[in-house]
Amino acid sequence: MIVAGLTGSIAMGKSETAKMFAARGIPVFDSDAAVHALYASGGAAVKPVAAIAPGAVVEGRVDRSRLAALLQAEPALLSRIEAAVHPLVRALQDQFLAGCAASGADVAVLDMPLLFETGRDQEVDVIIVVSAGARLQRERALQRPGMSEEKLDFILSKQLPDDQKRARAHYVIDTSVSLADTGREVDRVIAELRRRARRGA
Secondary structure, three states, rough: OOOEEOOOOOOOOOHHHHHHHOOOOOOEEHHHHHHHHHHHOOOHHHHHHHHOHHHEEEOOOOOHHHHHHHHOOOOOHHHHHHHHHHHHHHHHHHHHHHHHHOOOEEEEEEEOOOOOOOOHHOOOOOOOOOEEHHHHHHHHHHHHOOOOHHHHHHHOOOOOOOHHHHHOOOOOEEEOOHHHHHHHHHHHHHHHHHHHHOOOO
């Protein structure tokens, strides 16, 4: 089974691209959705986060907006939050991959915004980077509810720059084009990954 790490900086179109892989029958693990579940009431990350940043927990769940504001005000908290949350996400990823292998999947995708930042890029077979250019990225990001120039700059400062991601990728999928064109790129990548899987590479 080929394990592909799918990543891209904020507002590059990664989530939409991940949906395209899933729509074509490729099992996809959504790391951001996993974090949402871990932060929800009863989630495994609530107590660890409460111990580090109690102001981020409201009514038994982690409020991501409050957490983001706390991290922006006190960036040193980020490494502690990541040390608590990332192992929980990784365990879920490992369960997902085990299930894919058991079901006979030839390709599986880990959708991970922080693929490089967490070192997970060293443990996947293939790296796929979604990219759209800095100006379009900024336009898209600033259209999101609650996003500001300051908040966007803070997020970008915590992510590996796009050009460095592209340089380390096996495949780059361009989302500055039409959805149909991006879909064709996804089809091409899937075909190549399946060929690699058949070769056992």
